[in-house]
Amino acid sequence: MAAFRDMEEVSQGLLSLLGANRAEAQQRRLLGRHEQVVERLLETQDSAEQRLREILAAEEEVAQSLLDAKERAHQGGAELQQLEAELRKAGEEDTRLKASLLQLTRELEELKETEASLERQEREVDEDTTVTIPSAVYVAQLYRQISKIEWDYECEPGMVKGIHHGPSVAQPVQLDSTQLSKKFISDYLWNLVGTDW
Numbered sequence: 001m002a003a004f005r006d007m008e009e010v011s012q013g014l015l016s017l018l019g020a021n022r023a024e025a026q027q028r029r030l031l032g033r034h035e036q037v038v039e040r041l042l043e044t045q046d047s048a049e050q051r052l053r054e055i056l057a058a059e060e061e062v063a064q065s066l067l068d069a070k071e072r073a074h075q076g077g078a079e080l081q082q083l084e085a086e087l088r089k090a091g092e093e094d095t096r097l098k099a100s101l102l103q104l105t106r107e108l109e110e111l112k113e114t115e116a117s118l119e120r121q122e123r124e125v126d127e128d129t130t131v132t133i134p135s136a137v138y139v140a141q142l143y144r145q146i147s148k149i150e151w152d153y154e155c156e157p158g159m160v161k162g163i164h165h166g167p168s169v170a171q172p173v174q175l176d177s178t179q180l181s182k183k184f185i186s187d188y189l190w191n192l193v194g195t196d197w
Helices: 002-020 024-147 182-192
Strands: 149-151 159-165 170-176
Touching (some): 024 182, 170 182
8 A cells, every 4th residue: 555655656746747847856866766666566566476375375275174174074974973873783782682681581580490399399209209109019019918919010001911819720810901991990800809818
């Protein structure tokens, strides 16, 4: 701005010089001043052009930085979405595994209860067997002595076989339980037993 004011002064001075027909010295002085103003104007123009180039370079750098930042932000957003999806998947898997673990824990508790129940039943059966088997053996031995029947335990299923050692002669016993009633078989066997014991 100051350069333009100086230029205007020089122009007005030249006009007044021409209009007043002043001395040649004043004309030279004004021309010298005009040259200085033109030089200052050219220097100012060069400086302004240099500053403009610097500003444009800075703007390009800022624009590139902004584009790079936007690209990084876009990539970061995509990575964030991917991480959120992976986090959701992991949460769903965790929920599924927790449910599975809970189910397995319940099944384990049920199995422990079943095992404890089976152990109790086994102890009860052992106790019953300890008491029952000797009495069953005693009853079987007593029945054998009374009936005098020697049983064939290796006969085919459904058959009742043995030998009755009667008062006079041994007599084979062979009955088919699939064709005869249990009552008939029982009555038949008790009829073999004599009452003279």
